[in-house]
Amino acid sequence: MVHELMNRIHGRSAKVGVIGLGYVGLPLAERAGRAGFAVLGFDVSAERVARINRGESYIGDVASDALVALRERNLIEATTDVRRMRECDILVICVPTPLNPTREPDMRYIEAASENVAASIRPGQLVILESTTYPGTTRELILPRIERNGLRVGEQIFLAFSPERIDPGQTSSQGFSVENTPKVVGGVTAHCTELASAFYGYITSRVVPVSSPDVAELTKLFENVFRAVNIALVNELALLCDRMGLNVWEVIEAAATKPYGFMKFTPGPGLGGHCIPIDPFYLTWKARAYDLTTRFIELAGEINTQMPRHVRDLVVRALNRARKPLNGSAIVLLGVAYKPDVDDYRESPAFKVYDLLVADGATVIPCDPHIDEFELHDGRRMRTVPLTDDLLRQCDCAVIVTNHRAFDYERIVTLAPVVVDTRNATRSIQGPLRAKIVVL
Structure with missing residues (x-):
């Protein structure tokens, strides 16, 4: 055979x-x-x-x-x-x-x-x-x-x-x-x-x-756990930098100049995709059968799942600059896909951000050049809308959730009243326009 x-x-x-x-x-x-x-x-x-x-x-x-x-x-x-x-x-x-x-x-x-x-x-x-x-x-x-x-x-x-x-x-x-x-x-x-x-x-x-197949199975989980833990670490650093008034992106770029002993990870609005938000919990579940609590993995999960709430808080902060409440505001959500330049929205953090903003009374308008229609966690089907100049001018805040290359970020910052940037996509924009941006 x-x-x-x-x-x-x-x-x-x-x-x-x-x-x-x-x-x-x-x-x-x-x-x-x-x-x-x-x-x-x-x-x-x-x-x-x-x-x-x-x-x-x-x-x-x-x-x-x-x-x-x-x-x-x-x-x-x-x-x-x-x-x-x-x-x-x-x-x-x-x-x-x-x-x-x-x-x-x-x-x-x-x-x-x-x-x-x-x-x-x-x-x-x-x-x-x-x-x-x-x-x-x-x-x-x-x-x-x-x-x-x-x-x-x-x-x-x-x-x-x-x-x-x-x-x-x-x-x-x-x-x-x-x-x-x-x-x-x-x-x-x-x-x-x-x-x-x-x-x-x-x-x-x-x-x-x-x-053995067991080694191969654990190899895959370890790859994704490694990413989840390091993303959680940099997300926690972002929360600390926010409290300290420091720019986490500047800190990361400076640290990344070290040619050894450092691997660059970046913060964001939460985890997305089928792998990183899900796979680590397969390992935590299996570890319990061996009477072991995988604390690093579970702590990483806690931190990463809290990031959409931090994004909601940044939106509140951005609206405060314009003396507007979140309740009743029109928020343009830029990006539904979980990563840039794809149409894959599995486990996208955009959904949690959407739910949190809507729960606080905002009207949320999703825009994604790669996705025409998507399904929320509760099964509701929704459509995205084109990102027009009028939409940007008439909204109260634009939130960059996914840093698609198709987005014209200078146009977005120029036309929107305020912008929340969770991906550092607006880093090249300087001068007076910079004052309109709240960065993760």
Whole structure:
């Protein structure tokens, strides 16, 4: 089984199934197709499936032209029919791993995907989990399901974990993408690691094998915990600098001139995206099973979740300059996406800022050049509006939540009565206009 599957991988005759065609799955599917593998994508959304089969991308990191080219060569297809998983030699699970309302891991998507895999598993298949999760998931949730019918992992079937490392908005020409980001791989057995490493060797420029799926699972969480803790540290520094009357951005830039022993992080209105606000809590939850309280991680979470309230307070301060109350004011919210120059608004801090301002009686008008419509936490659908000169003149305050390059910041500061800048996007604006800006 091992040699046959290995030969199919090296000969690019192995068929790759990608389960979940979102921000992780679709870029992987597109890259695998460009590497010469025939790809069959699975998704519960019939709309997504239809768009892929028409050669239309709904993910900013994947060009529609690339999908059209793959469709013309019969290298990519999408379906909602999970029974077709049996056709695939390699199955890669790329489904969401959110938190439930009590901030504990919500494993229903991984469980559903692994049940579908188990129902179609056949000898000679390699199953890889890419979804970010707590250490032990691959062994505890997936392995017993796919061995249910008597097939043994490491002998007739193979299982590994390789965490996704997707940075939305990046391409290989700009920075890091699927094809040039090192891939950590941990298999249940040595053969599992070898097969998964061979596959990813055609996907990315460097593969990093580790001793087990548990190590690979913890590696991904540690990467995101590292960022969450350091962001919390610099956010706390921002709060202190605000009290002391110092410019935190100046402090950070000065510290960043040290050529060793310092890594630059910047403050902001709160955490966004699917990784940093969520993944650390997978580890805190797992740590409790070992009677350990991960205090650094939990403290970082407390600090980061308080930043939208600080933004609300800065808006109050900015309005005070104009002798206006927050209640009844019109606030233009600049940016809904969680990071600049993308249309991804998952867990965006803009939502919490929005809720806090509305709760205090403000009218909030969202503007984002990359997003036409978005969904709030309570399920309400909202549309953004174009950022016109009249809107800026007529509002009471403009709040920069996301520093999109498409925004003309000098125009914004010139026309808006006051501006709250949570990203230091207005740093180049000097002179009299500077007095209109309240910086995080």
